[in-house]
Amino acid sequence: MVQKGEFREDLYYRIHVMQIHIPPLRERKEDILWLAARFSAEMCHAKGLPPRLMDPQAERLLTDYPWPGNIRELKHTLERACILGPQAFLTTELLFGGMPAELARAPDDATPEKLADYLAKCERAYLTHMLELNAWRITDTAGHLGITRKGLWDKMRRLEITRPGAERVEEAEQSATIG
Numbered sequence: 001m002v003q004k005g006e007f008r009e010d011l012y013y014r015i016h017v018m019q020i021h022i023p024p025l026r027e028r029k030e031d032i033l034w035l036a037a038r039f040s041a042e043m044c045h046a047k048g049l050p051p052r053l054m055d056p057q058a059e060r061l062l063t064d065y066p067w068p069g070n071i072r073e074l075k076h077t078l079e080r081a082c083i084l085g086p087q088a089f090l091t092t093e094l095l096f097g098g099m100p101a102e103l104a105r106a107p108d109d110a111t112p113e114k115l116a117d118y119l120a121k122c123e124r125a126y127l128t129h130m131l132e133l134n135a136w137r138i139t140d141t142a143g144h145l146g147i148t149r150k151g152l153w154d155k156m157r158r159l160e161i162t163r164p165g166a167e168r169v170e171e172a173e174q175s176a177t178i179g
Helices: 009-015 029-047 056-064 070-084 115-133 138-145 149-158 166-178
Strands: none
């Protein structure tokens, strides 16, 4: 705009302190799944919905899609899917209902996720959600789930569920006993 004479050069240099280049989402594919999981969790938590997981084909589509609207488009896509989909997992149909067929096709070499792995992910997400709803109170959460405290502790240990910040407490306790 300065070169076209549409903006004063002295004002430009007054407001142009630092320039930060943030590449578009299509150039940061490694961030897409992390952002998608984060947006999905935030949306489900805000609406009081159980957490949603993504099937492997949906994950592949998320990373293959060029995201011309960048992060805002990704966030709106996940928000729509979480609100409209009553399922425990987000499918390609929920995420990309009007997507062109060539982008929605699964690759020939795609191996489906094992049932045990998928069920463990679902159980982990649900237990974490219930623990958060009950402010990480084990007795209350176990009561809502209809299981014993020991049963909940066993599941948490098996699924490696820890309370956020619990690692720091354990580290502090260990250093206190060592020192």
